[in-house]
Amino acid sequence: MSETVISCLGVSKIFGPDPVAHLARLKADPQTSSVGYVQAVRDVDLDIQRGEMLVVMGLSGSGKSTLVRCLSRLIDITGGTVTIEGQDIATLSESALIDLRRRKMGMVFQSFGLLPHRTVLDNVAFPLEMRGQDRSTRYARAREMLELVGLKGREAYFPRELSGGQQQRVGIARSLAIEPDIWFLDEPFSALDPLIRREMQDEFLRLKGLLNKTIIFITHDFDEALRLADRIAIMKDGRIEQCDTPDQIVLHPATEYIAKFTAEIDRARVVRAGSLARQLSGAAEGEAVAATRTIRDLARLLVADRREVIPIADTEGKIIGGMNRQEALDVLLGEAT
Amino acid sequence: MTSPAARGIGMAGLLFALALCLALGKLILPEGLIRPPEWLVQPFADWINAAFYFLQNDLGLMSLTRAFSDVVEWLLDVTANLLYGKSRWPNIGPIPWIVIAVTAFMAGYALKGWRLAALSGGTFVWIALMGQWKWAMETLSVIVVAAPFSVFLGLLMGVLAWRSPRFERVLNPILNIAQSLPHFAYMIPVVVFIGVGPKAGAIVTIIFSVPPMIRMTLLGLKKVPEEVIEAGKMAGSTRWQLLTRVRIPTARSEILIGVNQVIMQCLAMVVLASFIGMPGLGQKLLQLLQSLKIGLSVEIGVTIVLLAVTLDRLSKAWALRLPEHGAPSAQWLQRNRLLVIWISLCAAGFVLAQLVPYLHEVERRQALSVAGPIDAAMDQVIRLIAPVTAWLRWFLITWVLIPMRDAYLWLPFTAVLALLAAVGWAVGGMRSALICLAYFGLIAMSGWWDRAMITVYMVSISVLIAALIGLPVGIWAACNPTRAARILLICDTAQTFPSFIYLIPVIMLFGVNDVAVVAAVVVFAAVPIVRYTIEGLCNVPPELVEAAEMSGANRRQTLWHVQLPMALPTMLVGANQSVMFSLFMVIIAAFIGTQDLGQEMQRALSSTDVGKGLVLGFAVAFMGLMTDHLISRWSDDRKRALGV
Numbered sequence: 001m002s003e004t005v006i007s008c009l010g011v012s013k014i015f016g017p018d019p020v021a022h023l024a025r026l027k028a029d030p031q032t033s034s035v036g037y038v039q040a041v042r043d044v045d046l047d048i049q050r051g052e053m054l055v056v057m058g059l060s061g062s063g064k065s066t067l068v069r070c071l072s073r074l075i076d077i078t079g080g081t082v083t084i085e086g087q088d089i090a091t092l093s094e095s096a097l098i099d100l101r102r103r104k105m106g107m108v109f110q111s112f113g114l115l116p117h118r119t120v121l122d123n124v125a126f127p128l129e130m131r132g133q134d135r136s137t138r139y140a141r142a143r144e145m146l147e148l149v150g151l152k153g154r155e156a157y158f159p160r161e162l163s164g165g166q167q168q169r170v171g172i173a174r175s176l177a178i179e180p181d182i183w184f185l186d187e188p189f190s191a192l193d194p195l196i197r198r199e200m201q202d203e204f205l206r207l208k209g210l211l212n213k214t215i216i217f218i219t220h221d222f223d224e225a226l227r228l229a230d231r232i233a234i235m236k237d238g239r240i241e242q243c244d245t246p247d248q249i250v251l252h253p254a255t256e257y258i259a260k261f262t263a264e265i266d267r268a269r270v271v272r273a274g275s276l277a278r279q280l281s282g283a284a285e286g287e288a289v290a291a292t293r294t295i296r297d298l299a300r301l302l303v304a305d306r307r308e309v310i311p312i313a314d315t316e317g318k319i320i321g322g323m324n325r326q327e328a329l330d331v332l333l334g335e336a337t
Numbered sequence: 338m339t340s341p342a343a344r345g346i347g348m349a350g351l352l353f354a355l356a357l358c359l360a361l362g363k364l365i366l367p368e369g370l371i372r373p374p375e376w377l378v379q380p381f382a383d384w385i386n387a388a389f390y391f392l393q394n395d396l397g398l399m400s401l402t403r404a405f406s407d408v409v410e411w412l413l414d415v416t417a418n419l420l421y422g423k424s425r426w427p428n429i430g431p432i433p434w435i436v437i438a439v440t441a442f443m444a445g446y447a448l449k450g451w452r453l454a455a456l457s458g459g460t461f462v463w464i465a466l467m468g469q470w471k472w473a474m475e476t477l478s479v480i481v482v483a484a485p486f487s488v489f490l491g492l493l494m495g496v497l498a499w500r501s502p503r504f505e506r507v508l509n510p511i512l513n514i515a516q517s518l519p520h521f522a523y524m525i526p527v528v529v530f531i532g533v534g535p536k537a538g539a540i541v542t543i544i545f546s547v548p549p550m551i552r553m554t555l556l557g558l559k560k561v562p563e564e565v566i567e568a569g570k571m572a573g574s575t576r577w578q579l580l581t582r583v584r585i586p587t588a589r590s591e592i593l594i595g596v597n598q599v600i601m602q603c604l605a606m607v608v609l610a611s612f613i614g615m616p617g618l619g620q621k622l623l624q625l626l627q628s629l630k631i632g633l634s635v636e637i638g639v640t641i642v643l644l645a646v647t648l649d650r651l652s653k654a655w656a657l658r659l660p661e662h663g664a665p666s667a668q669w670l671q672r673n674r675l676l677v678i679w680i681s682l683c684a685a686g687f688v689l690a691q692l693v694p695y696l697h698e699v700e701r702r703q704a705l706s707v708a709g710p711i712d713a714a715m716d717q718v719i720r721l722i723a724p725v726t727a728w729l730r731w732f733l734i735t736w737v738l739i740p741m742r743d744a745y746l747w748l749p750f751t752a753v754l755a756l757l758a759a760v761g762w763a764v765g766g767m768r769s770a771l772i773c774l775a776y777f778g779l780i781a782m783s784g785w786w787d788r789a790m791i792t793v794y795m796v797s798i799s800v801l802i803a804a805l806i807g808l809p810v811g812i813w814a815a816c817n818p819t820r821a822a823r824i825l826l827i828c829d830t831a832q833t834f835p836s837f838i839y840l841i842p843v844i845m846l847f848g849v850n851d852v853a854v855v856a857a858v859v860v861f862a863a864v865p866i867v868r869y870t871i872e873g874l875c876n877v878p879p880e881l882v883e884a885a886e887m888s889g890a891n892r893r894q895t896l897w898h899v900q901l902p903m904a905l906p907t908m909l910v911g912a913n914q915s916v917m918f919s920l921f922m923v924i925i926a927a928f929i930g931t932q933d934l935g936q937e938m939q940r941a942l943s944s945t946d947v948g949k950g951l952v953l954g955f956a957v958a959f960m961g962l963m964t965d966h967l968i969s970r971w972s973d974d975r976k977r978a979l980g981v
Contacts, residue, residue, distance in 0.1 A: 074567050095575075102573030113568030117586040117660060127572035129582075156662040174568075184571075 005182060005214045006048040006071060010080035013041040013066050013238075019078045040066040042238040043080070050181075053208065053215040057225040058235035064218045067235070068184050071216065072105055073097060084182070102131050106175030110187040112167045114159040114174075120146065121155040124173045131178065138177075145173040148207070165196040172207070185217045189224065201227060222261055226250075226270050234258055247275035251331075268296040268332045276328055277312040277321030288313035291320060295331050302328050352759035352770070359752035371749040378784040382948030389529065389947045402530045409543075410536045412482045417535075420474035420481075431474075433690030433697040434465040436683050441647070443679040448654035457651060460643040468704020469618070469640050476617035476644075479535065479610075480603045483542040487599045490543070491550020492592070496580070498551065499558040512548045517917065517961035519924040520545065520609050521938045522954025528613055528945050538607060538615030546602035550595040557591025558584055593656030600648050605835040608641060609925065612942060618644075622837065626929075631715050631845050632708030638841045642834055649833040715845060722846075730852045738798065738851050745794040750781050753790075757963070765970040772966055776959040783952050791933035793960065795851075795923045799858035800915055807863040807915075811870025811908075812896070821871050828868040836861060836922050844929065854926040862919040869911025873904030903979065909972040916964045920957055 014022055016037035025032045026039075040063045048054050058064040069075045071082055073089050081088050084100070092100065106127075114123050121142050122129075128138035146152055149169040159167055168188060175183065188204075189197040201224065208215065208228075219225050225232050226246045233243040234257075242254040250270045253259040274291030288311040289298060301310075302325060309322040363371065392398045417423035422431030442458030464473045498505040523541050531537040561584050569583035585592065611619035618641055625634040670677065690697035719726075757777055761770035780789050814824040839857045847853040877900045885899040901908075927935025934953050941950035 069567075072571060074570060098573045098575060101571055105571060107568070107571040109564040109568055111562065111564050113562070113564035115565060115568075115583060115587060117589055119660075119662065126569075126582075130573045130575075130578055158660040158662060160659060161662060171568075174572075178573075 003050050004047045005050045005085060006046075006216075007083045008044050008046040008071070008080065009083070011041055011044045011046075011067070011070055011077055011082060012039070012079040013063075013070055013075065014039050014078045023079045039238050041070060041077075044238075044240055046233065046240065046243065048214060048216065050214055051212050053217065053228065053230045055217045055219060055225040055229035055232045056235060057219055057222060057232055059220055062235040063238035064220075064235050065186055066238075068186055068216055068218050072101070072107060072184055102127070102178065104181045105184065106178065106180035106182070107184040108168070108171045108175045108186065108188040110190050112159070112164075112171045112191075114167060114170055116159055118158075119155065120151065120157050120159065120162070120170050123159065123170055124177055126174060127178050141177060142173070145177050146170075148176070148210075149173045149203070163196075164192050165200060168192065168200060169203075172204075176207075176211070181214060183213045183215045185215065187218050187220065190220065197224075204228065222265065226265070234261070245275070247271050251275065266296070267334065268299070269294055271295050271331050273298060273310075273312050273323055273328075274314070274320070276323045276331070278324065280309070280311070280319070280322045285309075286311070288317075288319055289323075290315070295328055298328070299332055302332060348767075349759045349763035352755050352762055356752045356755035356759060359749050359755055363747070363749050363752075366749055366751075370751045373750055373781040373784070373786055377782055379782050381783055381952045382946070384948070385951050386946075386948035389526065393530065399530065406531050406536050406540055409482060409486070409539050413478060413535055413539055416478040416481050417475070420478045421471050431698065433686060434461065434470055434699070435690055435696040436686040438462050438465065439682045439686050440679065441651075443675065443682065444651060445647075445654075447675050448651060448658060453650055453654060456643075457647045460647045463643060464640055465699050466705050467636055467640065468699055468701055468706070469621075469637065470699060472616070472618045472621050472637075473640060473644065475535075476604075476607050476619065479539045479542060479607050479615065479617070480600065480648075483539050483546065483607075484596075484600050484603050486543045487546040487550055487603065488596055491547045491595060491599065492554050494547070495551045495554025495558065495595075496585075498555050505555070508551070512551060513962060513965075514955075514958050515548045517920075517958040517965070518954045519921055519935075519938070519957050520606060521612070521924060521935075521942055522950060522957070523606075524610070524613050525942055525945060525947050525950035525954075528942070529947050533614035535615055537613050538610035541610055541613070542603050542606040545606045546599045549598035549602060553591050553595030553598065554588070557588025557595075560591065561587045590656055593652070597649065597652035597656055600652050601645070601833055604641075604645055604648060605837075608835045608837050612928075612939075619837065622841075623928075626840065626844060629844070630708075631841075632710075632712035633706075634841050635711050636706065636708055638838050641838055645833045645835060646830060719845070726846050730847055730850070733852050733855070734850070738855065741798055742791060742794050745790045746787060748790075750786055754778065754781070761967065764967050765974075769967065769970055773963055776963040780956045780959055783956055785934060785937065785953065785956055788932070788934045788937055788953075789956055789960070791931070792920070792923055792935070792957065795855065795858065795931065795933060796916065796919045796960070799855050799919045799923070800862055800912075802855070802859045803862035803866055803915055803919070804912070806859070807866030807911075808870055810863075811867045812874065814867070815871045815874035818875070821875055825868060825871055828864050828871075831864045832868075836918075836925055839922070840926060840929065849929045851931065853929060854923065854931055857926055858919045858922045861922045862915040865911045865914035865918060866908075867911075869907050869914070870904070873907030873911075874900050876907065877903045906972045906976045906979070909968050909975070913965055913968040913972075916968075917961050920961050924957060 012023055013019075014037055016022055019037070022032075022034070022037050026034075042063075044067060046054075056064045056067060066075065070077045071084075073082070073092075077090065081090065083089070084104075089097065089100070115126065118126065121139060124142035124145050125138040128141060133141075143152075143155065146155060149172050151166060151169050151173065154162065154166070159170065162170065168191075171188070175185075189200050192200060205228065217225075217228060229246055231243060231245055232249055234241045234249070236257055242249060242258050244252075244254075247270060249258060250262050250265060250267050253262050271294060272291060273289050273293050273295065276295075277291065286307055289301065291312050291314050295302070305325060308325060310325055310328075311319050311322050314320050359366065359370065368374070414423065414425035415427065417430075418425045418428060419430040419432055420437075438458050438461035441461050442454045445454035445457035464470055494508070498508050523545050524537075527537050527541040527544070531540055565587055566579065566583060569579050574583060607615060607617065608619035608622070611617065611623045614620075618637055622634055622637045622641070625637065686696070695703065754774060754777055757773040758770040761773035780786065783789075810824070814821050839861050840853075843853040843856040843860075847856055881899055881903065882895060885895045890898065923931070923933060924935035924938060927933065927939050934957055938950055938953045940946075941953060
């Protein structure tokens with residue numbers, strides 16, 4: 001496994017008059033009444049690897065936005081530790097925290113969080129201005145970023161003169177201006193129309209391919225999560241119910257709650273051939289299929305093929321196992337596995 | 338099930354019955370229950386005087402205020418020199434009027450377009466041609482100095498209050514009282530510390546206009562969306578960067594609305610500061626009104642109104658202007674086209690003014706005047722409608738005003754207190770009852786009960802008449818969106834006029850007596866009622882009206898059962914403002930002859946009796962605060978019940 005960038009250990013966030021004391025009471029006796037307190041995040045353990053894209057999914061009020069704000073210390077946590085590249089961020093002084101944000105972090109917000117009095121160019125250059133970079137360097141960099149998100153020619157516009165999708169592009173450009181290692185996106189597409197959302201997701205996947213970043217992406221939309229994620233953490237009432245790859249979540253939901261979510265999902269679109277691969281007993285016969293293809297992609301082949309077991313190959317073409325055709329057909333037809 | 342409200346009504350009923358008994362049984366009541374007895378009246382005025390004496394002489398506050406006022410005076414001299422050529426440093430003024438008119442024109446054009454340009458340019462041309470340049474510039478020079486001071490102080494205190502909730506908690510009640518103290522109450526301490534004259538006028542203007550700026554700054558800073566702040570933090574801003582580059586610029590609109598309010602408050606105060614020897618339009622108007630020169634005072638009145646509307650529109654246009662992108666690659670000349678035009682027009686103005694002295698300064702004998710025709714026309718009109726006004730005056734005085742005043746004065750003070758407690762209890766339970774008792778109890782203890790009752794009578798009759806006029810007008814206007822917009826515009830404009838202006842027409846029509854005062858207050862107080870009635874009715878959700886119509890309600894039923902109940906909380910806000918406005922107006926109107934608190938305040942002003950002046954001021958403020966408490970409480974309860 002590669003190196004861990006962000007690590008959470010027993011992270012809790014409680015809102016209320018005296019959160020620390022309340023957390024201690026809860027630790028001593030979990031049955032303590034929580035009237036007057038909100039347990040937004042409860043005892044979350046999470047490790048995020050370098051270059052990984054983690055989607056945190058949950059309904060509104062499940063604590064996902066609070067969790068991502070704990071990771072960037074926009075809010076201080078009540079219990080546990082958040083470590084970024086080996087450093088406990090709760091111990092950072094204000095200036096060290098500001099420095100960390102200036103060098104390493106970018107964030108995109110649900111309602112864009114653009115500064116209304118600044119032009120698009122000045123908005124994108126804002127983080128660079130905070131770092132104290134001179135005008136021409138920061139404008140050059142901001143122009144580059146705007147070109148990257150496809151807003152060339154709109155530099156002199158003000159945020160209110162742009163559509164929602166364009167505003168979020170500005171938000172994305174701004175968050176990328178300092179070349180962050182860690183990229184937080186808090187429901188970036190939730191405020192957009194469905195068609196624009198789809199377009200922005202494609203755009204996002206394109207950017208993700210261009211940049212090699214650790215990404216924490218928040219959403220309440222399960223389809224979006226399945227579409228984008230390397231790993232999904234599903235939250236409910238402040239806890240992480242399950243944190244796994246999309247295939248595993250769809251094939252093996254850990255709890256009733258997650259099973260309910262996955263019930264409506266067309267599994268064939270999510271499950272990839274690789275996750276159905278079993279150890280081969282004998283030699284593989286015939287042509288292999290790529291592990292990264294979804295069952296839906298393979299539908300024609302699965303119906304037409306006569307083989308009992310279809311060999312699966314990884315990206316280098318090496319055979320990693322075989323897929324039972326009957327099992328794959330069950331997934332395709334949506335029958336219980 | 339007995340709800341707390343039902344129990345509240347029960348207790349309120351008891352208190353009301355008590356009030357009724359006290360009133361009916363007046364003949365057998367001991368004297369001590371009819372008027373506040375000697376032992377109850379406290380010498381508040383002496384205490385305040387002692388405190389002021391201490392501040393002034395023993396604490397050395399005098400030198401501090403003198404230092405501050407010297408700075409203000411120096412700035413006043415500079416602007417006075419520039420605007421009307423007072424012989425002080427830098428001795429380069431006066432700037433020709435044509436240059437100032439051109440500047441106003443360009444400012445209007447840059448902020449909004451041709452119409453505002455015509456209004457603001459035209460205002461200054463009118464002032465110059467009518468020969469009122471010097472007075473108007475005297476007034477304006479104070480605003481030019483006072484407004485930036487207020488804006489700066491207000492911004493500073495607003496930021497401090499935002500930073501420290503404790504400071505906000507201390508500041509809030511002070512602001513509440515400050516905003517309900519009548520104008521004159523501010524003047525007396527200033528006269529004690531600074532004396533009379535332009536300097537004192539400027540300082541009282543600064544103090545008077547700070548509170549709205551603090552409020553708007555605080556409001557703006559609190560309204561900045563959380564995500565914008567988080568975006569600032571994630572960009573790695575320090576606290577200072579966050580304040581100066583994220584929070585304050587994002588709160589721009591609210592802060593600029595605050596600037597607009599500061600300017601309007603300044604104008605209102607500068608006009609009134611003529612009572613403490615502030616030269617300018619206000620003083621001229623005061624002199625003319627006192628000698629009943631109607632035509633000339635109308636001319637000045639028009640100038641003040643034009644100036645008010647211009648300043649209001651300019652600053653509002655600035656506040657509401659949304660940023661717009663220009664062509665990115667434009668040349669410097671193209672981007673700053675308006676600036677270049679302005680500079681060249683000013684240069685041309687200077688040159689022209691050298692060649693044609695008329696464009697530099699309009700001499701008194703060159704000035705136009707419409708006073709003669711106005712006087713003649715007014716005489717005609719007055720002769721024509723004199724029977725009506727005379728009858729109205731007679732009817733109001735003999736059948737309404739005097740009986741009402743006598744009734745208010747006849748009431749035992751204990752009956753009034755019991756009645757107020759009953760109202761308080763009905764609206765907000767024991768707490769509100771106690772608040773009402775406390776405010777009016779203090780008024781009783783101040784020893785000015787009779788005067789206060791006269792003020793209460795003037796305010797209540799005026800607000801009543803204002804509501805009788807304002808509600809139907811508001812309902813009529815709200816029927817149709819274009820009409821609503823037009824009437825709202827009129828209300829907006831009327832609200833920018835300094836209150837003093839309203840006295841001109843009523844003196845013209847009714848002469849100098851109670852009817853004139855009531856008429857002025859009625860007009861002034863009807864404006865907020867009309868305005869909030871329209872706003873309340875227009876903001877009723879259309880689905881509700883549609884639902885009522887689909888249930889077969891006719892227009893009257895829809896209005897009565899759906900629109901009015903939904904609009905009530907907003908309309909109550911209007912009623913609240915209306916009471917506040919009429920309190921202020923009654924006090925200002927004192928100089929045309931009433932026997933209420935205002936008249937005593939004028940006396941305190943002329944004898945610079947701080948204690949008495951502040952006691953009277955607080956008495957007025959307490960009436961306002963009590964009404965404010967009752968109405969806001971009621972309105973909040975209604976809002977909660979309606980779930981809006």
